Structure formats: structure tokens, C-alpha cells
Amino acid sequence: RRDLEAQGQEIRVAAAADLHFAMADLSGQFEKQTGIKVNVTSGSSGNFFSQIQNGAPFDLFFSADIEYPRKLVAAGLAEPETLREYAQGRIVIWALTDAKIDVAKQGWRALLDASVQKIAMANPEYAPYGRAAVSAMQKAGIYERVKPKLVYGENISQAAQFVQSGNAQAGIIALSLAISPGMKEGKIWEIPAETYPPLEQGAVVLKSAKNKNAARAFLEFVGSAAGRKILEKHGFAIPAAKQP
Amino acid sequence: MNSLWLSFELAGCVAAILLVIGMPVAYWLAYSSWRGKFLLESIVALPLVLPPTVLGFYALVAMGPRGPLGKLWATFFGHGLAFTFSGLVLASVVYSFPFAVQPLMVSFEAVDRKLLDASAVLGAGRWRTFRRIILPLSLPGVVTALVLSFAHTLGEFGVVLMVGGNLAGVTRTVSIDIYDRVQSLEYGEANHLALILLAIAFAVLCLVYAVNRRVWTPWTAK
Amino acid sequence: MNSLWLSFELAGCVAAILLVIGMPVAYWLAYSSWRGKFLLESIVALPLVLPPTVLGFYALVAMGPRGPLGKLWATFFGHGLAFTFSGLVLASVVYSFPFAVQPLMVSFEAVDRKLLDASAVLGAGRWRTFRRIILPLSLPGVVTALVLSFAHTLGEFGVVLMVGGNLAGVTRTVSIDIYDRVQSLEYGEANHLALILLAIAFAVLCLVYAVNRRVWTPWTAK
Amino acid sequence: MDAVDREVNSSALVASIRKERRGASSSSFVLDVSLEAASGITILFGASGAGKSTLLDCLGGLVHPDAGKIVVGENVLFDSAANIQLLPQKRCIAYVFQSLALFPHLTVEENIEYGLAAIPEQDRRARVAEILEAFRVDKLRNQKPGEISGGERQRTALARSLVTAPRVLLLDEPLTGLDAELKAAIVEDLRAWNAARRIPILYVTHSREEVDALGERVIVIDNGRVVSHGVPMDVLDAPRRKRLAQTAGFENLLIATVLDLREPDGVMRIRLGESTCEIEVPLAHARVGDRVEVAIRAGDILLATERPRGLSARNILEGRIVSLERRGAMMKAQVDCGVMFIVHITPGAVRALELSAAKQVWLVLKTHSCHLVE
Amino acid sequence: MDAVDREVNSSALVASIRKERRGASSSSFVLDVSLEAASGITILFGASGAGKSTLLDCLGGLVHPDAGKIVVGENVLFDSAANIQLLPQKRCIAYVFQSLALFPHLTVEENIEYGLAAIPEQDRRARVAEILEAFRVDKLRNQKPGEISGGERQRTALARSLVTAPRVLLLDEPLTGLDAELKAAIVEDLRAWNAARRIPILYVTHSREEVDALGERVIVIDNGRVVSHGVPMDVLDAPRRKRLAQTAGFENLLIATVLDLREPDGVMRIRLGESTCEIEVPLAHARVGDRVEVAIRAGDILLATERPRGLSARNILEGRIVSLERRGAMMKAQVDCGVMFIVHITPGAVRALELSAAKQVWLVLKTHSCHLVE
Numbered sequence A: 001r002r003d004l005e006a007q008g009q010e011i012r013v014a015a016a017a018d019l020h021f022a023m024a025d026l027s028g029q030f031e032k033q034t035g036i037k038v039n040v041t042s043g044s045s046g047n048f049f050s051q052i053q054n055g056a057p058f059d060l061f062f063s064a065d066i067e068y069p070r071k072l073v074a075a076g077l078a079e080p081e082t083l084r085e086y087a088q089g090r091i092v093i094w095a096l097t098d099a100k101i102d103v104a105k106q107g108w109r110a111l112l113d114a115s116v117q118k119i120a121m122a123n124p125e126y127a128p129y130g131r132a133a134v135s136a137m138q139k140a141g142i143y144e145r146v147k148p149k150l151v152y153g154e155n156i157s158q159a160a161q162f163v164q165s166g167n168a169q170a171g172i173i174a175l176s177l178a179i180s181p182g183m184k185e186g187k188i189w190e191i192p193a194e195t196y197p198p199l200e201q202g203a204v205v206l207k208s209a210k211n212k213n214a215a216r217a218f219l220e221f222v223g224s225a226a227g228r229k230i231l232e233k234h235g236f237a238i239p240a241a242k243q244p
Numbered sequence B, C: 001m002n003s004l005w006l007s008f009e010l011a012g013c014v015a016a017i018l019l020v021i022g023m024p025v026a027y028w029l030a031y032s033s034w035r036g037k038f039l040l041e042s043i044v045a046l047p048l049v050l051p052p053t054v055l056g057f058y059a060l061v062a063m064g065p066r067g068p069l070g071k072l073w074a075t076f077f078g079h080g081l082a083f084t085f086s087g088l089v090l091a092s093v094v095y096s097f098p099f100a101v102q103p104l105m106v107s108f109e110a111v112d113r114k115l116l117d118a119s120a121v122l123g124a125g126r127w128r129t130f131r132r133i134i135l136p137l138s139l140p141g142v143v144t145a146l147v148l149s150f151a152h153t154l155g156e157f158g159v160v161l162m163v164g165g166n167l168a169g170v171t172r173t174v175s176i177d178i179y180d181r182v183q184s185l186e187y188g189e190a191n192h193l194a195l196i197l198l199a200i201a202f203a204v205l206c207l208v209y210a211v212n213r214r215v216w217t218p219w220t221a222k
Numbered sequence D, E: 001m002d003a004v005d006r007e008v009n010s011s012a013l014v015a016s017i018r019k020e021r022r023g024a025s026s027s028s029f030v031l032d033v034s035l036e037a038a039s040g041i042t043i044l045f046g047a048s049g050a051g052k053s054t055l056l057d058c059l060g061g062l063v064h065p066d067a068g069k070i071v072v073g074e075n076v077l078f079d080s081a082a083n084i085q086l087l088p089q090k091r092c093i094a095y096v097f098q099s100l101a102l103f104p105h106l107t108v109e110e111n112i113e114y115g116l117a118a119i120p121e122q123d124r125r126a127r128v129a130e131i132l133e134a135f136r137v138d139k140l141r142n143q144k145p146g147e148i149s150g151g152e153r154q155r156t157a158l159a160r161s162l163v164t165a166p167r168v169l170l171l172d173e174p175l176t177g178l179d180a181e182l183k184a185a186i187v188e189d190l191r192a193w194n195a196a197r198r199i200p201i202l203y204v205t206h207s208r209e210e211v212d213a214l215g216e217r218v219i220v221i222d223n224g225r226v227v228s229h230g231v232p233m234d235v236l237d238a239p240r241r242k243r244l245a246q247t248a249g250f251e252n253l254l255i256a257t258v259l260d261l262r263e264p265d266g267v268m269r270i271r272l273g274e275s276t277c278e279i280e281v282p283l284a285h286a287r288v289g290d291r292v293e294v295a296i297r298a299g300d301i302l303l304a305t306e307r308p309r310g311l312s313a314r315n316i317l318e319g320r321i322v323s324l325e326r327r328g329a330m331m332k333a334q335v336d337c338g339v340m341f342i343v344h345i346t347p348g349a350v351r352a353l354e355l356s357a358a359k360q361v362w363l364v365l366k367t368h369s370c371h372l373v374e
């Protein structure tokens, strides 16, 4: 009966760019199960935050950073009880297969190699992946040495493109992106998760949502075993079940 | 494909609106004898100076439910301006304004004043003089204004992304679509879309220029 | 503040380069009698049609070690083009090309052919005719070309971000700086920077227009 | 007739205008004129740069006078005191510019139609067709101004203004660049036009021929001032100033000394230059011994091969032909009578009188053909 | 002298040009001329739209002829057969356009200097100063073309071309819009200029006065063809075609019937119109009974108040004055002798002969003043 009810329903989801591929799978599965169409817009979490503050017609917001959903809740724009951490981002060092360095073997040392003139990453000023990369490098004690080599993309996609195009020889990007179909011709070294603060990714249902039930259902689906599996497949870590 | 159509619709609307509102402004700038008009000329060029996303951000705030524009719009139409096609049009109009006004102004100014005198002496008022003399003689400038504002809106993405919110079918223009695909590293599809966009744009521009050449060359040619 | 200076340096360079390379192109487009030149006119306007970040992406690929431009540059200078000031200049030049060429072309075309005839008959070659007759009579177009390309480069951010890599002091222009602050939700600082940028740009534009008015009004005025 | 006259006068143009034009040069040009033009053709005559076009521009409303008043009939077009300033399009004035200013993007026909916007289609077509033919530009109707000859452009500009129904007509050298035949035809057309409408027509020209063919009245402008006005004969034949004398084609300008004044007759005798030639000229404010200047038109001098007898003319000078040259339809003879005279005679007369250089001749000068220059 | 002449001839302009101009009208204009202009002034004479400006444009290189050849001295400027086409700036031709085309952004002085780029500063200044004065535009030197009068513009354009040292000079109606005094002065300057340089000068004008004052040779163009050429007297006084007759100011054009041919005398008698007037005219290819047309210049007819006696002139017609009108420096009399004649006489003669309407007069016509029109 619930399926019948849901026929023809549609929700609008704003999702952080790193979720792009995972969202495609998640929404596909969810639609198959419930018949509720999930309309995904992916983009920068910061932009979504601004837009939602100014009345963007989204039902559900999957941020790359839990801070944004928290702020929305604080501003009374989101349903407080729906806020949850649905995944954690993982970062990797990525280089082209034909590069002189072998990141998989060299790990951090790869970045110090003389052939690496530029290292691409997301801008640490506002991109969570950038911030994580900086603290990981600091932990590894190489930040001051590689700092002159760093170039910043607006987001991890741009950072990846810097490397892909050969203009940077290595990049620190999200695992989710590194294992995406467009990045096949690269080598990966995952940065140990304990060297950077967890990249908590939070989601929340918005106050202005037209169809809160469907939105909640999708959020639940993402948190379900099936959803977690998909997220893990796409390179996310699943946080221990807890309420923030 | 939906996004392509949307883009051309947006660009067409914006170019048309810009022509309509750009002309009086350009006319005034061209013919006013106010000494301080260089101030206005400078202001007209200012939207260019801000990064589009930032301009888009300001536009978003202004159009949001708490912004002045948004409030005004809501009292008339009952809904907000941001994230609607109208909102996109408005923001793009602001952003592309200089591209329409500047070429128009230069062309208007280049019309021989003696011809305007002749028209006045033959009894034509401002409007008739504008329609029959200034406008046809400024055709190259009008075409440039059209082309620049049309093409610029087609390619615009910062403002559109910010104000439009990238909603499929409503505000996801082809430029955002391409951008999305590049962001998702789906280069093949991005290239494909970009190529189609370029091809159509090229065809449109060719048409405009070819017609333009035929129409106004005769009296410049020897 | 560093970023401000960088932006004006970039915009100045780009505007100057565009003027220099835009003129021959505009000259050819204005005076060639080749029937197919509308094709070239259309091509000139095409960079506008692509979203700047996408154009920037293509530029990035072209400038990469496997790209044609990157290879060429590397053989001459030993290092890549991306993430350098030169790379920024190059990409911005491509992107703002239509804004320089279009107004120049329209202005060149508007010069009375009889004056060119008169100049030729008085023994002046192409270059002298261009320098002494066409150029001064096209001043409004030149100013528009300068202003549009300058302002557009100041505000450009998609291409710059893509090709520049946001390196403080090297490629972090003020438009990126403002964007960064908006992204970091530091609205106060963003507004502050935007205001300064607008103020300086306004001052520069005012200067250009005021001088422009004084210089070329005399022979249009009654 | 009376009624017509009154109607005519009530549509006269009365203007007083002051306008300073400041160029890059240190000296500026000042136009400062008062004039009245009743219906009919009034010629504006004056040297190049005298201010004729500036005056017309002020009347047409294209240039704003610094001060003054312009009235047509009851209508005030401009009044600096009352701060009235009608726009050109409200003035009902047709104006053929010296620079023509044809619309380059419109055909000859469209140019001519331009001023007829207010007229119904049918009427308009008829009027345009008529004037196209009158000015012999009907074959060019679909050509643009860039594709026709100079004279054709001139005619188009003229037609464009004349086809409207103005209350005042301003013509700035409308017949330059036309050949004799066309000129004559258009002069006829203009006269007919004038006869039919009787509106004030101000006509600028440098050509004595046009003045004589068209002018009912002449206003002479020099250096921005009206220096004389009246009917052509009076004004142009009795030059007040030397500059004008030259402009109006007084070929003989001679310095002379006053010998005696014969006030009852209204004449005085003068001696020409250092010669012994004495002639009688109209009386002027001068005393015996004063040096004066006389202007004599070459065409006003009669030439004879025998000493003429029984003529009313008082001045007969004996001389010898120095040279004979053709000048247009005329012959120009230089005759040495102690002072050198230039005499215009018809080629027919030259042949009939078998004139040739060195031949002895007599010059006959009527007293009132000799004009004293101020 | 011989050497000079040879040098002169070696720099002559020889051209044959074909050029079609296709406007929007169905009929197109075709210029098809061959001409030769030796050094000295050659007048191009012809009605408005005859193709004079088109011809000059072709010579100057501004319009590309469809076919033909243009040579100055040894230099081939254009040859469609050999595919030679010199750019205008390589032709060393100075050209004063009908439309002037002054540079609006340059001052009068800068305009004049423009063609002197190749000359050292010092020299240039001197030459410019000299010509500024000669053309009386020195006071306007710092003004822009938009700030000077029509006549002043004309002079500036003339000065701009004459200051260069061209090998050919093309002048398209250079003296229109100038007053008589200035015209005379500039004509003198032009003559002196011509005497000093002896280069081919092609001079377009509609004015008989200018032809007579300047022309060493005339080329008459009608509807794109050269219809006659030679010295002014011969060409313009003996019209070959009716159209030209009107253009050149033959006021009397009369239809006549051939009565008899007197071949020994080289004359024939004709009867004018339907009247009884018979006159003697030069012999032509005609048979008795043929209808011919004669053109007689109004200035070539002599007028007398008594029947003239002992004159060589063979044609004396009795008539009555119908009207007398002033025409420039002349009087135009209409005389009815059965057919109507127009006669030009000097005002002095009118007064001396006490002419007035209705007065009986005799017209005297020399045989060779009567021209048969083809």
C-alpha cells in the first residue's frame, strides 16, 4: 500500500559533489523499491547552504560537511530530528599510472619526489577534503615541505582534473572520486584515516520540504544496510551508528 | 537535451530583454549632454567586474525570501524569484547588461549628427528619428549587442548556478549541465554536449552575421 | 590586497594584449571582402558560448604536458603553463577575445570609406591610414574594447580558477579571493573585498570614460 | 489682393539672433543679425564664412542662439528672454543643408518620402512621384545616396525638402554642382513653387545669376552682420563696402579724387587715379580733394568704335583696347583710358565692331553706374 | 621650348576605361571612354550624372574599371589585360573629391599636412604655411572641419591636394560654394600652379565661366561617353548634340527647314519654324526640304534700335521686344521675330539704346554663330 501511495511522488535532493556516483546508485535502488523519484542535484555544499538559506526548493540535503546541516538546523531551516551523519569521506593520494612515482608503494614519500612539482588538492579554506588533507600532511610532518608545491582546486573534482591533465603530478582527493569511472588510469594510496579528523558527512530534511515523508524515507534508506553497502562501494566509510 | 533548449530559451529571452532595455539606456548615454554621464557609463560596466558566482550570490540574497527583490516579487506573484526561470532571466540580464549597452552606445554615437538634424527638420520626432535613422544605421552595433549578450548568457554559469540552483528542467542550463559532467569527470559526455552547444551556437551566429552582412553592406560598399 | 593588485595586473595585461592582437583581426574582419567572413565572425564569438570553467578545463588540458600548448611552451621555457601568471594571461586572452574584437570591428566598419579613399589618394599606405584615420576615428570602439576586456578579466573566475590553481600571489586574483571568502561563509570580508574591487574598478572606468569623452567629443558635437 | 497680402505678411519670418561660435582659434566668430523675410524669396548673399549657414542653422533650430528671438507669423519659435525654444521638428521649417545630409540607408524615394509621414499613403505616393519627375530623379528612385552622382544627390536633397509643406523654406546653396540646363529648370520650378505657396524662402547663394533669376529681396551678410538689404538691384549694385563690391562682381574698383561737388544735380566730378580721366558720379558725403573709391560693373560699360554722339550718358572716355579674352558667354576687354578698365561685351558685338587689341575705342559710363564705396 | 614640350608630353595621362555601375534600378550606367590629357588643364564638362566623377574615381584608383588601361607618362597605373592595378597611394595622383572627405578629427592644418608625410619637417611647415595663406584658411588652421563653413571646407580640401607634388591632379568641381572674389583668386592660384608644374590636370565643372577662365582643352562627356573634345571654343561653341547644346548654354534652339544649299559659299539658307524668317547658316550634310535644328547662343546675337547698315553680318531679323529681364550681369531680352529669340545684352546697352518691351529692334546674327545640331 505504501508503494501505491508513493507512485508519482518526487523528492529533490541536494547532494555534495563527492556523492555524485553513490547518489546515482542510491536513488536508483530507492526508486525501484518505493517508486518515489529522486531528483538529485549535485554541487558544492557551500553553495547549497547559501541557496537553502535563500529558499532553494530542495527536500533533502546531503552535505559533504556536517557543519552546514547543523547550521541549517540552528537557523530553523531543517528538521532537527532528521540530522544524521550518513557517511565519512576518505582521502587518498592519487597519481597517474604512468607517473614516475608509485604512490601505492611510496605513500607520503611520493609527494616529496623531485618529479612532483605540483600537488593538487581542494581549497582547505572551505573544502572539508582540503582541510583533511592539510591535517594529514601535518601529521605526517611533510606539510611545510610540500606547501610550495600545492595548487588548489575549488573542489576535489578540480584537483583531480589538475592531476589528470598532467599539470599536477599528484593530488589528494576523495576516495569516492578516485574510484569513479572517470579516474581509471590512476594509482591510489589511501591516507590512514586516523591522521585526519573524520570527514563527517551530514544529511538533513529541510523544513521547506514539500514531501517530508518521502524525504525521510530516502534518508532512512541511505542509512539502511543496503544504503550503507552502496556508500561503502563508492568509497565512503560508514560511521558507527550514533546520533550526533 | 532539455538543458540545451532551456539555455537557448534563456539566452533568447535575455538578449531580447537586453535589447529592449539596453536601447533607452544606450540612447541616453549616447545623446545626453550631461557632463557627468561618464559616471553612469562606468556604473553600467560594473557588473562585469565581480566574479559571476559572487554576483550570483548577491543576486540570490536579493531574490531570496528576505531580500528586497524577492519580497517585492512575492507580493505580486506569490512565490519567490530565486530558483525560477524568471529569476535566472533577471540575474542574467543584470550580468550581461554591459555587453548590450556598450556596443549600442558606441553605434548610436557614431551616427552623423547632421542626419539627426535633417530628420528633425523634416518633422520627425525623437522616436521616428530613432526608429528610421539611428536604429538602421546602428545595425552593426545592435547585432554585436545581440550576439554578445546571447552568447554570454549561453555560456554563463556562475550566476545561473547560484540563482538557479541547478534544478533539472527549470534552471539547469546546458552550461551547468556541461559543468556538472566535467565535475563528475564524465568527459565524453561533456565533450559531446559542448560540441552540440558550439555547433548550434555557431549556426545561430552564422545566420545572424550572414543576414547582417547582406542587409547593411550595400550603402557602405563602394 | 595582494590579490587585488594581481587582478589589475592581469586585467591590464590581458586588455593590452587583446588590443594588440584584436586590432589586426578586427581590421581584417572589417575590411576583407571575402564573402565567407561571417564564418570567422561567428568563430570569434564562440569562446563566449562555453561555460568558463569548461573552457578553463580545455585550456588546462591544452596547457598540460601532453597538450599542444603545454609542449610548445615547455620546449621554450622549460616549465608548464598551467598555474603560472602567463598561463592565466593566455587563457583570459582567449576567453575575452570576443569582447575586444567585436567593438573594434564595428567601429572600424563605421569609418567612412571616403576618408580611407582620401587618405590613399594622399599617398598614405595601409598602416598610416590605420594609424592616422581609422584608429582615431574608432576611439569609442577602442575604449569599449578596452573596458569590456579589462572589466571582464577582472571579474573572470572560472577560467582563472581552472588554469591558475589559486596560488596566493601568483594566480589568486581578487575574484577568486572573494569567491573563496563567500565559500568560507566569511561574508563580511567578501563584501569588504568586493566593495574595494568595485570602487577601484569604478575609479579606473571613470578615468577612462572621462578622458575618452574629452578627447573625442569635439568633432561630434555641434 | 489686399487679403492675400495681409495673409502673406502675417506669415513673415522676423528674427534677431546673436550667436558666438568659438573654434580652436583665438578669434571667435560672432553672428549678430536682425532680419525680416516676408513671403517670397529672400536671398542671403555674402562671402564664404560670412555666417549664412550659421544663421540658417539658428532659424532651423539646429543651433541654439545665445540670445534673440525668432518669430514666424504669430508663432514664436525662439525667444531667449521668454526661454522659448521650439524643437526643430515643431518649427515647420524645411531646410536644405549645404552638406545635404541625405539618409545613406534609404533610397532616393524613401529619402523624399521621409518628411511626409503625416500624409495618407495615396497622397504621399502621388506627391513623391510628381517631385521625383520634376527633379529628374525618377530613374534613380531605388538607388541609395551612395550610388548616385553629386548633382543627383543635390536634386534629391532639394526634392526632399520641397515635397513637404513647410511654413518657411531655407535653402543653403541648393544649385551648386548642377549643370546650366538643370539649374535653369530647377529655378523655374522654384519660382513656380514660390508663386504657389508664398512662404518666406531664405536662399543662400554666391551666384549673381541666381540672385537675379530668383531674388525678390537680398540680405547681404558680412562677417556675421547684416550690411545691407533691399531689392537685388539696389543692394548689390550700390555696394556699401569694398569687400561686398568685390563679392558682388564689381570688376572695376578705382581710386579717385573729388574735383568738385555739383549739389543741385546730385552729382560730383572726380578724377580717376593719377590719370586725366574725369567722370561724373552720384554725390556723396565727401569734400573737394577727398580720396574716394568707385566701383563699376564691367557689364555696365558700353563700348563704341566711334565717338558716340547724342547720348544721354555723361561719361565718355577715350581709350585703347589692351586685351580681349573670352569669359563665359562674354568677352572681357581691358581698355586703357589712362586708368585700366575691364569691360564685358558680347562676342557678337566684338565681331560686329571688329574689336581687337590696340583698337581705339570709347567707353560710355552712365553716372549712376558708378558706385561710391564707403 | 621643344624640350619642355617633349618632357610635358611624356607625362601625359592616357586612359581608356570601361566601367559598369549597377544600382538598384533596372538600367545600369556604363562609362566607356578613351581620353588623353596632356599637361595643363583639361576640363571635363558634362551634365549631372554624365559619369565625370566615376571617371576620376577610376583614374584615382578608388574604383576598379571592368576593363581598360591607364597610363601616366611611362607608368602603367592600370591594365586589365596585364592584370596591373596600382593602389591609389602608389599612383601619385592628387584628387579633390566632390564630397571633399576632409578628415573630421584633424584640424585644417593637419588635414593639409597629411599628404606631406615624406617631406622633412622644416620644408613641410613652410609649404603648409604658404598654402594656408594662399587659400585664406590660415586663421582657421586649428579648427576642425566640423567647425568651419562650407566654402572654408572647400578651400581646405583644395589646399590639401595642391600642397602635394602629384603627377596628375584631379579636381571634381573644386570651386562650388565659393564667392566670386575667392573664386577669382583661386583660379589665379590654380593657373600659376599649373604654369609652374605643367602636369595633367583634369578639372570637372559645370560652369562655362570656369571653362573659359581655365580650360586649355575640354572633354565633353555625356551619358558615359566622350562626345567631343578639343579647345573650349571649338567644342563648346559648336555643339554636336542637342543635349550638349542645352548644357553648354545655347539658349536658342530652333527647328528649321533647309531652303537651298550654296555650296561655293559654304552656307545654306534655312527657314526658321513656321515663320517667314530666313537665315544663312554653315553648310551641313542636308538636303533641301530637310528639317534641321540650329543652336544660337543668346550672347552671340547683336541688337540694334535702327536697321543696321554696312555690316558684314548676313542675318538681320526685324522683331519686337517682348520682355526684358535681368540675368546676372546681363539682361535677357525676348524678341519676337516670328520665332522667339532670347538675346543677352549688357544693362549698359539696354539703357543706352533705351530698350523696353514692345520696342522695335533688329537682331544681327553672324552666319557662324548659328550651329547645326546633329
Ligand SMILES: Nc1ncnc2c1ncn2[C@@H]1O[C@H](COP(=O)(O)OP(=O)(O)OP(=O)(O)O)[C@@H](O)[C@H]1O
Pocket: B222, D140, D146, D147, D148, D149, D150, D151, D152, D177, E021, E022, E023, E024, E029, E046, E047, E048, E049, E050, E051, E052, E053, E054, E055, E098
Ligand atoms: N556606386 C554607384 N552605384 C551605382 N550607380 C552609380 C554609382 N555611382 C554613380 N552611379 C551612377 O553613375 C552615373 C554617373 O555618376 P557620376 O557620379 O560619375 O556623375 P557625374 O558626372 O559626376 O555627375 P555630377 O555632375 O552630378 O556629379 C549616375 O547616373 C549615377 O547614378
Ligand SMILES: Nc1ncnc2c1ncn2[C@@H]1O[C@H](COP(=O)(O)OP(=O)(O)OP(=O)(O)O)[C@@H](O)[C@H]1O
Pocket: C222, D021, D022, D023, D024, D029, D046, D047, D048, D049, D050, D051, D052, D053, D054, D055, D098, E140, E146, E147, E148, E149, E150, E151, E152, E177
Ligand atoms: N561649429 C563651429 N565652431 C566654430 N566656428 C564655426 C563653426 N561653424 C562655423 N564656424 C565659423 O563661423 C563662421 C561662419 O560660418 P558659416 O558656415 O555660417 O559661413 P557661411 O556664410 O555659410 O560660409 P560658406 O559660404 O563658406 O558656406 C566661419 O568663419 C566658420 O569658421
Ligand SMILES: [Mg+2]
Pocket: D052, D053, D054, D098, D172, E149, E150, E151
Ligand atoms: Mg555655408
Ligand SMILES: [Mg+2]
Pocket: D149, D150, D151, E052, E053, E054, E098, E172
Ligand atoms: Mg560628380
